[in-house]
Amino acid sequence: MSDSFYIYLQDKIALSLDDYKIIQRVSRIRKLRKGQYLLQEGELCNFVAFVTQGCLRNYRVDEKGEEHIVYFATENYWSGDRESYMLQEPSNYYIDAVTDSEVIQITKDNFEMLCTEIPKLGELVNVLIQKSFIVSQNRIHSAISFTAEEKYLDFLKRRPKLATLVPQHMIASYLGMTPETLSRIRNTTKKKRS
Structure with a gap:
């Protein structure tokens, strides 16, 4: 298991040596080259992934072939497709590496076992899901009520x-x-700051 993952978990919950060994036994380190997929549309997301290095993006592609990014996961962020994971249905999303990246990947069965065997981990997951919901609410609010410039400044x-x-x-x-539009906004905000 990656040191950064262990440090992250120790910072959030107190792990015993036995807990650490259980997590280590079911964790898989996966290295992704820039542009390499962690998940593709149509695949089943039967894992959770914790980013230890780099940056991933979750996105959909519309009928015109345009990408719509819904989430970036950088170091110490979790990634996956929650809908596919929970409903066990094919994903509508792609997840790929924006930069060379490394993730800790744990299968759904193993992750659910960990959350049962290590109750503090299950509690952490619930807190993270609640925080994720709040972030999603804020993004929706921003999308429907902010100007383009306000969205960029908020970002x-x-x-x-x-x-x-x-x-x-x-x-x-x-x-x-x-x-x-983003280029124009960036130029405008630079001028205002000067």
Whole structure:
């Protein structure tokens, strides 16, 4: 198991040596090259993934072939398709590596076993799901009520590291605007700050 995953878990919950050994036994380190898929549309998401290095994106592709990014997972973030995972139905999403990345992958059966065997882990998962719901609510609110400039400024405030890590066309997709609109907004905000 990755040191960063162990440190993350120790920071959130107190793990015993036995807990650590159980988690280590069922965890698989997976390295992804930039552009490599963790999950493709039509596949079953029967795992959870914890990002130890790099950046992943979850996105859908519409009938025109345009990508719509719904989530970025950087170091110490979880990734997967919750709908496919819970309902055990084929995914509507793609998850790929924006940069060379490394994840800890745990199968659904093993992860559910861990949450039962290590109750503190199950409690952590519930807290993370609640926080994820709040983040989703805030994103929906932003999408329906903010101007394009407000969306971009909110993004910079909430995820400043992503602004330098992710290509601008992906940020535009995540914010629901064209790359040209994002470029114009970036130029305007730079002028206002000068």
